[in-house]
Amino acid sequence: MYEILTKKRLNPTVTQMEIHAPLVAKKAKAGQFIILRVDENGERIPLTVAGTDAVRGAVKIIFQIVGATTHKLNCKKAGDTISDFVGPLGEPTHLDGLKKVCIVGGGVGCAIAMPVAQELHRRGAEVTSIIGFRNKDLVILEEEFRSCSDRLTVMTDDGSYGEHGNVTAPLKAMLDAGEHFDCIITIGPLIMMKFVTLTAKPFGVPVTVSxxxxxxxxxxxxxxxxxxxxxxxxxxxxxxxxxxxxxxxxxxxxxxxxxxxxxxxxxxxxxxxxxxxxxxxxx
Ligand SMILES: Cc1cc2nc3c(=O)[nH]c(=O)nc-3n(C[C@H](O)[C@H](O)[C@H](O)COP(=O)(O)OP(=O)(O)OC[C@H]3O[C@@H](n4cnc5c(N)ncnc54)[C@H](O)[C@@H]3O)c2cc1C
Ligand code: FES
Known part of the structure; x- marks a missing residue:
């Protein structure tokens, strides 16, 4: 059994938890994920490792409450346990040699993009982050992105916070102005990642999608x-x-x-x- 160490609501539909899983905390790298089951009869769901604290053996997960399992997980509180927590799984994001990177995150995809931005910052890369949400109430992780980004643009679809519009607008403006990036790493809804890729294509910038x-x-x-x-x-x-x-x-x-x-x-x-x-x- 894996204990929930902390629980925090980030917005009405997104929750952050730290789970006690020392082996995962020791090994996980940015871009990897875990698969958990809330209880013995539960379905297995993948969630990205949003951070680790090897000293406390804590693994941070950030999840959007979208369906049955994430709803059930959100009903747990600090001190409760979940039955399985397996990982780290998947390939870490390839960051070697990247010096100037644009991170484009959308919605809960920002939770997946955040550890990548933090790791790039830790390695001394120049990080430009563009994060987008439907409205002000859904904005998450702004301070976390600000502290690991050289430049941060927050977008909302309805203009209720940050700049009005979607994430491709500031990306296109930067590329049009001659900005160079070694790579654009984009994480969010499929439709957003598709349009980020189409925006970058005429400029020949490599794009990594999750x-x-x-x-x-x-x-x-x-x-x-x-x-x-x-x-x-x-x-x-x-x-x-x-x-x-x-x-x-x-x-x-x-x-x-x-x-x-x-x-x-x-x-x-x-x-x-x-x-x-x-x-x-x-x-
Ligand atoms: C590698 C990976 C990393 C992910 N990281 C995160 C994360 O950090 N935070 C986050 O909020 N979400 C993340 N997701 C999506 C998350 O796994 C789904 O939101 C979750 O499984 C929904 O389960 P549910 O029962 O609550 O919802 P359901 O009602 O069962 O499903 C809602 C939607 O979630 C997706 N989904 C459902 N079951 C699965 C499954 N077994 N595998 C993948 N997707 C599924 C489907 O697109 C579905 O339409 C990740 C998915 C993958 C594959
Ligand atoms: S989840 Fe079964 S092959 Fe990837």
Whole structure:
């Protein structure tokens, strides 16, 4: 069993927890994830390692309450336990040699982007961060990004905070002005990552995207997390759990990934309805 050390609400639908998992805390690198089960009968869900404290054996996770399992997890409080917490899984984000990087995060994707920005900053790279949210109430991790970024732009779709518009606008303005980046690393909704990639393409800047498909075993055995890439004119299949979650944005078939992501929508909706009836949220 794994103890929940701390719990903090970041916004009405996003919660941060620290879980006591000393072995994961010792090994995890930026970009890797864990798979947890809340209880013995629960489904396995992947969440990114948002930070570690090896001294306390603590692993930080930040999750959006979107369905049955994240709802059930959010009903737990500090001092409670969860039954499984496996990791670190996946390849760490490749950061070697990067000196000037633009991080583009959207919504809860900012939780996944944050440890990458922090690690780049720790290595002495120049970090430009652009983070976007639907509105002011959903803004998370602004201070964390500010402290690891040389430049930070906060965007909201409705203009209720920061600048008005989506994340591609300031990115395009910087590229148009002749700004050079060794790489753009973007993490968020598929549609956002697709448009960040399209924005960067005319400027020839490499783009890394973080794919979050449905995952089951997380070890490359079930095929649930497959994504299609085009390399040298050939379509190939990769597994996000072992080959990713990071991929070259120019190679990814975003449209297929979006249609696969919607496959279980009806089932997930009814599981969420059942969970909402069974559990009461605990702060
Ligand atoms: C490598 C990876 C890292 C992730 N990191 C984070 C993170 O740090 N914070 C965060 O909020 N979310 C993260 N996610 C997404 C998170 O796993 C899903 O939100 C979660 O599984 C939803 O489960 P649910 O039962 O609450 O919702 P459901 O109602 O079951 O599903 C809601 C949506 O979540 C996605 N989802 C559901 N089950 C899975 C699954 N087993 N694997 C992947 N996606 C699923 C689907 O897109 C689905 O439409 C990550 C996903 C992956 C693959
Ligand atoms: S989750 Fe099963 S192959 Fe990746």
């Amino acid at each position: 794919m979050n498909p449905i995952m089951i075993d997380g070890t490359g055995m079930c095929g649930g997390c497959r994504v299609t890439l085009t390399q040298d004119g050939k379509r190939i299949t990769k597994f996000a759990c072992v080959d990713g979650p990071d991929f070259n944005g120019y190679e990814i078939d975003f449209d297929e990934a979006m249609s696969r992501g919607r496959m279980y929508a009806a089932f997930e909706h009814s599981a969420h309805e059942r969970a909402c009836n069974l559990f009461r949220e605990v702060d």
